[in-house]
Amino acid sequence: MKSLEELKAIRERMQGQVGMRGEEENSIRVVVGMATCGIAAGARPVLTAFSDLVQEKNLTNVTVTQTGCIGMCMYEPIVEITMPGKEKVTYVKMTAEKAAEVVESHIIGGNVLTKYTIKD
Amino acid sequence: MYRSHVLVCGGTGCTSSGSQAIINALETEIKKNGLETEVQVVKTGCFGLCALGPIMIVYPEGTFYSMVKEEDIAEIVSEHLLKGRIVSRLVYDETVADTGIKSLNDTAFYKKQMRVALRNCGVINPECIDEYIGCDGYEALGKVLTTMTPDQVIDTILDSGLRGRGGGGFPTGLKWKLAKGNDADQKYVCCNADEGDPGAFMDRSILEGDPHVVLEAMTIAGYAIGATQGYIYIRAEYPIAVDRLNVAIKQAREYGLLGKNIFGTDFSFDIELRLGAGAFVCGEETALMTSIEGHRGEPRPRPPFPAVKGLFGKPTILNNVETYANIPRIILLGADWFKSIGTEKSKGTKVFALGGKIKNTGLVEIPMGTTLREVVEEIGGGIPNGKKFKAAQTGGPSGGCIPAHLIDTPIDYDNLIAIGSMMGSGGLIVMDEDTCMVDIAKFFLEFTVDESCGKCTPCRIGTKRLLEMLDNITKGKATLEDIDKMEELCYYIKDNSLCGLGQTAPNPVLSTLKFFRDEYVAHVVDKKCPAGVCKDLLSYSIIKDKCFGCGMCAKACPAGAITKTDYVAPGKKLPAYEIDTAKCVKCGACVGTCKFKAIVKE
Numbered sequence: 001m002k003s004l005e006e007l008k009a010i011r012e013r014m015q016g017q018v019g020m021r022g023e024e025e026n027s028i029r030v031v032v033g034m035a036t037c038g039i040a041a042g043a044r045p046v047l048t049a050f051s052d053l054v055q056e057k058n059l060t061n062v063t064v065t066q067t068g069c070i071g072m073c074m075y076e077p078i079v080e081i082t083m084p085g086k087e088k089v090t091y092v093k094m095t096a097e098k099a100a101e102v103v104e105s106h107i108i109g110g111n112v113l114t115k116y117t118i119k120d
Numbered sequence: 121m122y123r124s125h126v127l128v129c130g131g132t133g134c135t136s137s138g139s140q141a142i143i144n145a146l147e148t149e150i151k152k153n154g155l156e157t158e159v160q161v162v163k164t165g166c167f168g169l170c171a172l173g174p175i176m177i178v179y180p181e182g183t184f185y186s187m188v189k190e191e192d193i194a195e196i197v198s199e200h201l202l203k204g205r206i207v208s209r210l211v212y213d214e215t216v217a218d219t220g221i222k223s224l225n226d227t228a229f230y231k232k233q234m235r236v237a238l239r240n241c242g243v244i245n246p247e248c249i250d251e252y253i254g255c256d257g258y259e260a261l262g263k264v265l266t267t268m269t270p271d272q273v274i275d276t277i278l279d280s281g282l283r284g285r286g287g288g289g290f291p292t293g294l295k296w297k298l299a300k301g302n303d304a305d306q307k308y309v310c311c312n313a314d315e316g317d318p319g320a321f322m323d324r325s326i327l328e329g330d331p332h333v334v335l336e337a338m339t340i341a342g343y344a345i346g347a348t349q350g351y352i353y354i355r356a357e358y359p360i361a362v363d364r365l366n367v368a369i370k371q372a373r374e375y376g377l378l379g380k381n382i383f384g385t386d387f388s389f390d391i392e393l394r395l396g397a398g399a400f401v402c403g404e405e406t407a408l409m410t411s412i413e414g415h416r417g418e419p420r421p422r423p424p425f426p427a428v429k430g431l432f433g434k435p436t437i438l439n440n441v442e443t444y445a446n447i448p449r450i451i452l453l454g455a456d457w458f459k460s461i462g463t464e465k466s467k468g469t470k471v472f473a474l475g476g477k478i479k480n481t482g483l484v485e486i487p488m489g490t491t492l493r494e495v496v497e498e499i500g501g502g503i504p505n506g507k508k509f510k511a512a513q514t515g516g517p518s519g520g521c522i523p524a525h526l527i528d529t530p531i532d533y534d535n536l537i538a539i540g541s542m543m544g545s546g547g548l549i550v551m552d553e554d555t556c557m558v559d560i561a562k563f564f565l566e567f568t569v570d571e572s573c574g575k576c577t578p579c580r581i582g583t584k585r586l587l588e589m590l591d592n593i594t595k596g597k598a599t600l601e602d603i604d605k606m607e608e609l610c611y612y613i614k615d616n617s618l619c620g621l622g623q624t625a626p627n628p629v630l631s632t633l634k635f636f637r638d639e640y641v642a643h644v645v646d647k648k649c650p651a652g653v654c655k656d657l658l659s660y661s662i663i664k665d666k667c668f669g670c671g672m673c674a675k676a677c678p679a680g681a682i683t684k685t686d687y688v689a690p691g692k693k694l695p696a697y698e699i700d701t702a703k704c705v706k707c708g709a710c711v712g713t714c715k716f717k718a719i720v721k722e
């Protein structure tokens with residue numbers, strides 16, 4: 001290592017990694033329903049898509065977690081997104097492709113994609 | 121990208137309770153479930169809750185599993201890591217709330233803590249320099265080498281008010297300034313990782329959990345005082361810490377963070393380890409340096425002080441591991457940030473090893489000025505079995521005790537000294553009403569008698585005499601004059617010993633005499649141990665009128681000291697039993713066998 005820039009490069013690469021450990025009050029949480037019904041309905045590729053995109057786009061303030069059954073099995077795969085200070089948004093019948101859209105528009109852009117949210 | 125990190129403690133405590141087997145099982149199960157690209161297993165340093173080990177924490181949820189067993193791993197992986205269902209049966213009970221699972225940071229144990237020196241312990245993989253860098257590691261070194269002069273570094277440390285965490289509480293910046301002021305062709309930076317206090321293990325935990333922080337801080341110190349070589353003096357009984365330091369030094373050299381021309385500047389610095397044999401006195405600064413030089417670790421008179429003539433006769437600074445662990449944060453966040461924590465004359469935090477009669481034992485880091493009550497009742501979770509708090513011992517064999525009426529004392533260097541104790545390296549032993557204070561003083565004296573190097577008479581002979589006097593008191597063989605003589609001897613040893621070991625050895629006696637003199641008097645005058653600890657002053661007897669003659673106690677007695685009498689108590693059918701005090705070995709086994717509470721201990 002000859003320069004501060006090299007150190008900074010390592011730091012930035014690692015921050016996304018270690019940043020998850022510890023309580024981040026200001027982070028955006030993506031929660032994927034991963035009970036048996038969710039997995040059967042294809043929740044795993046959705047989960048992987050979110051994780052990969054968050055990494056690719058270097059979104060250090062986003063954590064991706066899975067949870068158990070959200071209780072609406074016919075809508076699986078279900079994804080909930082919580083932003084600091086905002087209402088929780090629930091997306092239903094997700095796929096990896098839809099996940100990419102949600103990352104772009106909702107997580108990065110701040111616009112909820114109502115076409116995929118639950119209608120009640 | 122790993123969506124989940126499973127941190128397993130690889131500290132000494134958890135390693136001995138089997139954390140390596142947990143890691144292996146996790147890796148197997150994770151593969152079995154096809155999660156190896158999603159879940160990362162990280163072996164970290166100590167979390168501070170060693171009594172609950174092996175410890176495991178799953179992020180991003182922050183779920184805290186304690187006392188994990190190998191058999192539990194399959195369930196944790198398939199339920200939690202695959203399906204996201206926390207296995208609540210295995211979760212640390214303090215984190216289970218009515219509303220679900222709380223984060224570890226919200227538990228009483230962690231809430232009042234503030235992690236500065238321990239900030240990376242239990243968070244990063246100590247064998248991965250990149251993770252340290254990811255937590256701002258080596259940024260302070262970069263800042264110092266490229267934007268600050270040595271004087272600016274020293275001024276920052278001076279201004280921060282940081283004082284040595286190894287016992288004495290000497291201002292760190294001042295120590296550096298003195299060493300910088302002495303011109304020499306060579307100077308040295310040393311780290312004291314000898315950790316001799318029998319109750320303390322924070323230095324080991326820092327080295328195991330975050331070894332790079334010490335390397336970075338020593339390099340900063342080298343730049344500040346103008347040294348190019350550092351030594352870490354570590355006890356050989358800390359094999360995990362030694363390994364991690366060796367790995368860390370190798371990685372730092374590979375990255376050019378140790379060695380020649382660091383960050384392309386003309387500053388060069390390297391660090392070597394020196395293993396100590398574990399004698400307590402080798403932690404004393406002059407003895408430590410003599411030992412690094414390859415001689416027998418014995419103290420020498422000061423002056424000259426190490427800042428003038430230290431290692432190999434050159435200007436040297438020696439700081440404690442925890443002291444160093446504060447340095448990079450002070451450089452990065454500034455002296456004002458550090459000064460904002462703590463009390464007027466004691467800034468920052470202090471790590472304590474909480475032990476004894478307390479619910480949560482472990483390592484705690486608290487801002488200076490936290491009261492003993494907060495530590496005992498909140499962080500420590502109180503005293504088990506409904507017993508009352510009697511005193512806390514701080515400072516190990518050099519320290520003293522804080523009695524119950526001073527429990528609201530804010531803990532800092534000066535307050536502890538004022539009440540006759542000291543900060544020491546940070547052992548904090550809680551004692552309840554079943555503790556005999558004379559016995560405690562004797563325990564520490566036994567330690568110092570064993571560890572006295574023998575170089576000077578007041579310490580070598582004096583501490584031995586002191587121990588004999590204490591022993592006589594616990595046996596009821598002393599008089600009131602003996603107590604006064606003992607006190608005089610204490611002051612004599614303090615004033616005439618060559619090094620800190622002897623100078624502080626009488627402290628446990630003096631401080632218990634100060635606050636618990638009546639207990640000493642009870643031993644001497646009434647020949648009784650009020651706490652019921654000193655065996656020679658105890659006797660067991662059967663209250664015959666309560667005895668039903670069932671004979672259970674006689675069966676339990678290993679010494680055959682209990683026999684039947686001819687006496688039948690009023691209202692009872694069988695003859696009562698009695699204890700032959702000449703045969704009784706005071707094991708206490710009979711007491712619990714008597715359903716009628718007829719056996720008493722006095």
Ligand SMILES: Cc1cc2nc3c(=O)[nH]c(=O)nc-3n(C[C@H](O)[C@H](O)[C@H](O)COP(=O)(O)O)c2cc1C
Nearest residue numbers: 284285286312315316403404405439440443620621
């Ligand atoms: C008998 C004796 C044992 C000591 N043991 C230790 C020790 O194990 N670790 C330590 O850091 N300091 C120990 N010290 C204190 C050191 O002499 C020295 O003051 C300290 O390492 C300086 O570092 P600091 O200013 O950062 O606290 C001991 C002192 C005495 C008198």
Ligand code: SF4
Nearest residue numbers: 574575576579619622
């Ligand atoms: S005070 Fe004790 S330990 Fe210190 S030099 Fe004298 S004999 Fe050795």
Ligand code: SF4
Nearest residue numbers: 677704705707708710
């Ligand atoms: S204390 Fe032990 S030795 Fe003494 S009488 Fe009871 S059982 Fe026997």
Ligand code: SF4
Nearest residue numbers: 667668670671673714
């Ligand atoms: S156990 Fe109690 S009641 Fe029974 S013989 Fe012993 S002292 Fe008497």
Ligand code: FES
Nearest residue numbers: 131133134166167
């Ligand atoms: S060694 Fe694991 S918590 Fe201390």
